[in-house]
Amino acid sequence: MTRVRRWLPGLLLVSPSIIAIAVFVYGMLGWNFKVALSDQHDEISPGSFVGLENFTGIWSEDRWGLSVRHAIVFTVVFVLGALMLGWLLAFLMERGIRGEGGFRAVYLFPMAVSFIATGVVWRWLLNSGTGERAVGLNGLLGYLGLDFLQWGWFRDPDWGMAAMAVPAIWQMSGYIMALFLAGFRGVPEELRESARVDGCTEWQVYRHIVLPFLRPVTLAALIILGHISLKVFDLIVAVSGKQIITDVPAIFMWTAVFDSHDPAKGATIAAYIVLSVCVFVVPYLIWNARRGDRT
């Protein structure tokens, strides 16, 4: 009885959220996979089990290959861009700057804006008109006499998705800065001092003392950015709507479900999105659990 008293109240306290998560997250995930493994290609037919047919069949579609390629370009540019910019900002802050609090707030503010609002503004900034018709960033370039730098931004067939990553970098780099700044501040001052006493140059202090301390923060930032990036939907819808030129899996999923009325295809794409996010998250969870065991 006393043993029950020890664990039961705690369990009861968390049970509502356990139940809610079991139903609304894992239950729905399971349902999604069930639909993805079926041939329910319209809303009314019941659908029967077809194995991995949808998962392999989708690779023969041109649109799918294109949207995967777009997602990869977007992810690489966005994750690297936000990491590097965030790191640089944090580094400059850490070197000591007057009015640091003000700068920190300024860089963090874009976080408070939704991707939709960001997208509406950047749709104009990334306008693809050039020459006389240039507005937004192209207009700015023209004004500065840098006309040769004007290009189609997100309408460029090859590197459009790299341009699409710019607003995302703008929005998230302040947050990454805050993460890194906390990391920098977490390095004990004594360690740095003793390294300096041992004759390290300032560069060596960073190389051998500070950067290793930042590794967990970098990993956390990488995972946060990576999963945002693979699921990106709202930003792209706000900038360009559902056009092939900026297609990503999440938008393909939307048109498959609501325009083509093909639940099985939509569920297959959703499953691929979940699996690709797992590639990021699961190693992190394992790594975290191991670290938890050690300490």
Place this chain on the structure above:
Amino acid sequence: MRRRWMAAVAVSLTGLLTLTACGDGGGSQGGSQSAEAKVEVFSWWTGAGEADGLKAMRAIFERENPGQEFVDAAVAGGSGDQARALLASKLSANQPPDTFQGHAGAELQGYIKAGKLESLNFLYDELKLRDVFPQQLIDQISVQGEIYSVPVNIHRSNVLWFNPAVLKEAGISTPPATIAAFIADLEKVKASGKIPLSIGSQWTVVHLLESVLLGSLGTETYNRLWTAQADWSNANVTQALNDFKTILSYAGTPVEDWQPAAKQVADGQAAFNIMGDWAYGYFHNPPDGGLGKSSKTDFDWAPAPGTDGTFMWLSDSFTLPKGAPNRAGAVAWLKVAASKEGQDAFNPLKGSIPARTDADKSLYKDYLEWDLAQWSSNKLAGSIQHGVVANDAWRASINDAVGLFQGDQDVAKFQQALADAAKNSGQ
């Protein structure tokens, strides 16, 4: 200790109760006591003009049906993207509105197959609607002899909008009547330094495609594409798609949507734009909803090249969902929507023409006057992008094919994709 234990139980139970309470809240919306007299009319008419038109029909409805209360369930968003997503979830939860807006034609097929709509043949018989709608329209919206919607208005898709001053500057005296003449004129405009043809986002290119297909293939062949005898792989279609590729090569940088593309013509930056006749309201209406341009001088129009004598139509219509909470009210609404009085109240405000051929012609001025004359004399063809000839799945595949074609410019692949789309549409 014991009291803490009890407190924990209490808290968890409260949590659970809150959850279940939320669940109940969703279900009780369809409560039926007050629904008897309310008619929920679901549409996507929230913009300037269209909302006024809806209000005018509502006034007639409320005057003629004193016991019924009109509930405007309009959802904002051009061409009804958001509205249709919400509607799909309402219908699959078996909580239909009393009546909802849909493009007449194949777009409704999904709902019809799913058994969500009631046939309206009884209403067509009662009101003798077959006599007042053009026979071809009746044919094109019938599914195995049954009609499932009441068309309220007609829009024309195949309109070539142009800027007379830019044409004059390029040495073009009359708007092009054939695809070949169109291509020659595009070349002339290009030489004069203006944008030959303005385009917007991807769907406006699909809209361009339907006019080019109609102009290049001719009405008979175009209409056959949507029947069981369709042949998407033959040389005619290849020729049409090559024309499309040539025309697209004269297009300017795509702008965000159809309005900025139309504005390029109105501002004299571009010569031509092919867009539905809702562009007329945008050109003509005073600033705030439109550009305040005067017709025939600042902008002008002609049938899209090669399509003179054919009216490519699309239509907003209302339906009767099965299990509508207030069926009598919905039927009363459909009667207003089908009536001469209702259509003549709605259409001049919306900037479209009535589907009925017996409308009061004096109400329709300028473009609409021309439009109405064309509607009563032309052959008919249905629009692709606006839900007449292809069901949603087919239209989505055509959109994909066009989007990919914009990138790779490969006509053979494009034609194959269109042929596959026709085969897999399940229509």
